[in-house]
Amino acid sequence: MLNHRTIQIILDFDGTITTKDTIEPLVQSAIAFNHPSLSPSERSQTPEGEAWDNCKSQYLAELAEHYEKENNEPNDGAAVTGLAGLEREQRSLDALRDVELASVQRVGESGIFKGIPMEAFREMGRAAAMTGEAEGKDNRAVVVREDFRGFLGWLNQIVGGEFGVISVNWSWKWVRGVLDVVIGNFNVKIIYGYVVANDIDGSTGMIRGYPLHMLARRRTYLLTTADKLLAQKLMLHDKFSLGAVSPQPLTVYIGDSPTDLSPLLHADIGIIMESPSSTPGALRNLIEKCGYRVLPASKYKELYRKGDSEKVAILLSVNNFMEIKDSGMLEDEKWDPTAAKEAWKKAESED
Template identity: 25%
Template sequence: MSRHRTIFRRPILLCVDFDETITVHDTTSLLFQLSSSSASTQQQLVTQYVDEVGEFIGSYETKWRQRELISSRSRTFDDAGLHEFLEGYAAVDLRSVQRVVECRALEGIRHQDLVKVASSVQVRSNYAETLALADDWKIISVNWNKKLVESVITQAGVVHEPTQIIANDMKADQQGVTTGEINVKVQSPMDKARWIDNVRSMYAATKPTVVYVGDSATDLLALLAADVGIWIAAANTAASSAKLLHQLVENYGIDLHPLMNCGSVGGRIHNDRPVLYTVTDWAQVQSILKSPF
């Protein structure tokens, strides 16, 4: 009599970022283009944000260089140091969001304009097919307009429920035109990590393997909170978002393993350091979804 061993596979809950993870470029500029605010106001907001972020990161780069003189790399994971940086980084971003709301820089956007501009958004190849391979999926995004996210993925043929997209949204008047106010649900790296915990609780009955895919420093705590964190890196690692994430990984003791070189992804910790997996495209992410954990 032959015996057949059944391999039980935990369901996969795939959580992903939107801007520069699903899309090729950040979509914030499109929202400004659609609004009725002046170009000078928008430029002032962008310039102030870039200057403040640059000043904040610059102060840490000095600390990181000093650390390199003592040790080329952090030997263990510096969780407290990482959180200190990300909380300060998020505070700079929050001040920027508050300025955008105060001057109503995103006022005057119509729903039909969002749907129309979504067709111009360049997306990464194979992302829609990858979402379809998961048992369930969520988009967790700091994007200011949930309707833009919905429109982009709908035009790619991705069928979804409203609850599958967790993002901020813009308040609108009775005619459906944005007022410039933002209903903030996801703003910081800490928010993203909390949403990972929240969705894990929602699926407590099935105990899925939570996989998170992201591209930037805002995704880092979510990448670490997931069972499997995947950094989808751009070919141009000099891009600001990729550069900062790489700096954080190097300076706070996080290991990077190319996903395609790994026989399995069972381990989240290696030599007391968290492990993140790197891919260059969505096709590589599919390999993990087709294999049992």
């Protein structure tokens, strides 16, 4: 890596910083806010609880219908690999936008979030991430990966990097609340904007987008991989467009799901956070389907190079955050992933 480059790390939230998706805990926190005296089983019988079950059922049905229609579309049967394959997969993921948008509108209209003060979402996020035990078991609704705080400390003190979060979560205040518990008064450098995710208007209960274009006051829903890519580009532009940083920063993106595909490919270094299960994740499968490899972070020097199988490795993977630290990649002043990536893309375009 070239010396004196600022390192900017952008992370996904659900399943990357946390151990699993947090939409369910967010909804359950909202229902509990309006029905604080009820037990979890009793809350499921409330109008909001029943509405949530209906929303989930309709979403899954529409998702299945979308994939069935996609699978039935005529094609010549030939596999599309390489850069064209990656572009095709991104278009396929972006086509889910109508399904996702219908879902968030349906949830908003259900009234689950109606009447909840806007700042209450941040407090609900804090409460969900607070450590607590009941009958000897950790009863946190949201669990952050245990080495995340240590990773941020190393990033801040040793590497001197900055970090931000981009998420398709429905409430950026909820995400901030969870991170408040983990980071606390931790003196960590953050990217302007820090957390970019959707927002909830408690007065109406509707889920709305994030004001990515601050001056225009226009809100953009973050629902697909294309939306996250736009947020990533704007976050990078806002931070480094003042001309004060030279040379260009090294960009790193860490994510765990197909909605992270485009941001992973856009960064100088894309890192997949593997799920706790032993089976390969959907994101890794997409990369391999397109004829590329994913390497463990310890083999970072082989990134963007062909291996013995003649397949180029275009992403790295880790099982936890400290594997990034232990790999040494962000402290390797002789390694330049930006140049390696440019050389790979040039070679691919000439084939």
